[in-house]
Amino acid sequence: MARVAYTTPEGRARRDQLVRAAMQAFAQRGYHGVTMDTIAAEVGVTRQGLLHHFPSKVDLLVAVLERRDEDDSELLSTLRAxxxxxxxxxxxxxxxxxxxxxxxxxxxxxxxxxxxxxxxxxxxxxxxxxxxxxxxxxxxxxxxxxxxxxxxxxxxxxxxxxxxxxxxxxxxxxxxxxxxxxxxxxxxxxxxxxx
Amino acid sequence: MARVAYTTPEGRARRDQLVRAAMQAFAQRGYHGVTMDTIAAEVGVTRQGLLHHFPSKVDLLVAVLERRDEDDSELLSTLRAxxxxxxxxxxxxxxxxxxxxxxxxxxxxxxxxxxxxxxxxxxxxxxxxxxxxxxxxxxxxxxxxxxxxxxxxxxxxxxxxxxxxxxxxxxxxxxxxxxxxxxxxxxxxxxxxxx
Structure with a gap:
């Protein structure tokens, strides 16, 4: 999957905002119940602006799952300590x-x-x-x-x-x-x- | 919720067909991931034809849950016997x-x-x-x-x-x-x- 390299803090912040909006939308309506347009509107960017960060809904889902992987690893290290x-x-x-x-x-x-x-x-x-x-x-x-x-x-x-x-x-x-x-x-x- | 009275076997058969299509669609994509148009297309009826039987997606969901209730009661009577x-x-x-x-x-x-x-x-x-x-x-x-x-x-x-x-x-x-x-x-x- 394509991955945008983030060179500016603004770019990273926007990406983070989009991932959080996707998490919230998926949590309420599921992956299939959410459109890219809903997420773009939620964050107040154009569809094009969203596609710059995440070329497809699958890319957004992958970002959400990666965030969970990070969260899991943290929890596991705490437990293993x-x-x-x-x-x-x-x-x-x-x-x-x-x-x-x-x-x-x-x-x-x-x-x-x-x-x-x-x-x-x-x-x-x-x-x-x-x-x-x-x-x-x-x-x-x-x-x-x-x-x-x-x-x-x-x-x-x-x-x-x-x-x-x-x-x-x-x-x-x-x-x-x-x-x-x-x-x-x-x-x-x-x-x-x-x- | 509105309920259509079925006087003909054809009406009942069509209704049953629609409920089964809804069950299959919901099972794959969830309630939010499915549109009324998808279900109508699946059964080969017009949107108007679907709305005649089920005025809204909630009515379809209720029919699906009622079917499960019937299935549950049967299972429970068997177990209680x-x-x-x-x-x-x-x-x-x-x-x-x-x-x-x-x-x-x-x-x-x-x-x-x-x-x-x-x-x-x-x-x-x-x-x-x-x-x-x-x-x-x-x-x-x-x-x-x-x-x-x-x-x-x-x-x-x-x-x-x-x-x-x-x-x-x-x-x-x-x-x-x-x-x-x-x-x-x-x-x-x-x-x-x-x-």
Missing amino acids: REDTPLAEILRAVLRHNAQRPGLAALFTILSAESVDPEHPAHDWFADRYRRGRILVAEWIAAEQARGRITSAATPQRLATSVLALLDGLQLQQQLEDEPLDIDGVLAELLALLR | REDTPLAEILRAVLRHNAQRPGLAALFTILSAESVDPEHPAHDWFADRYRRGRILVAEWIAAEQARGRITSAATPQRLATSVLALLDGLQLQQQLEDEPLDIDGVLAELLALLR
Whole structure:
């Protein structure tokens, strides 16, 4: 995909503004529900001005996903810095992290759902993200088992699939509710039962 | 919402055709990603012909959700007919039911994600669906506890929230994967650990 080299702070600021507008628009209406014209109008640039930064809607989507990749790496380094942290606490940290970014969480709920379609431009990105996620969480679970904090009757790979599913499903239910669902309590109880 | 009275089999057949086209279109591109013109073209009717049956896109969405309600009631009566069925088996039946309708499952993944937006016309339907779902599953869990098949250390309401989250999250991961994820095995192991 074409990439514009930014030599001025103004260019970078405008690009950033467009990416943020795209994130907000995608979060509300999904990738397919948004047109380039809507995003251009939102930021107050001409269609031509938008196309200068992002030649296509796919380029905007890639920029959005790259931003999430950066955000993920930061979170992962924070989590990895504390090696002995119990899994329950890591998951709480992830949920807290997402709860502080409700727009981003809604964006990922809708983009991952749309991506179920193999033709969706983010399909491979999400499929790959879950594959890596399952491997990472399985490693955490195995470490917790070694420390005697999760029952050795669990298969790390299987439990990792469940844990990622739980995080997604709990966030979806919370996003649909006005009242807080006590996600922390739900997760803590389940993990306590798996000791 | 306006409702057309169908006096002819042709009218009913055409309506059914339109609902099925809407389900397929929404499943791929979401509610916001689809226009009335796309659906009319798909079925080969004029825009006016579509508007005769469904005056607005919201009316089409309502018809799609009503169809799901009917499908749900059928599934629930089947499940309720066997009162002593273990929870693991009920969940397997639900997953099997959905796996036999991959289009419908993808449709509900995307519509529920879009509905996180309080302005989405299906928001209340999904919020209500999850509230009723949590109550129903909590009752099943309490019954399983009474039979000694789920640990009494679990709170039915909390575990019900987890179980619904698991079903959604597991299906999302499966929908993103080409290879089968052994969802049955994942779920069976987790429930076995909760005995």
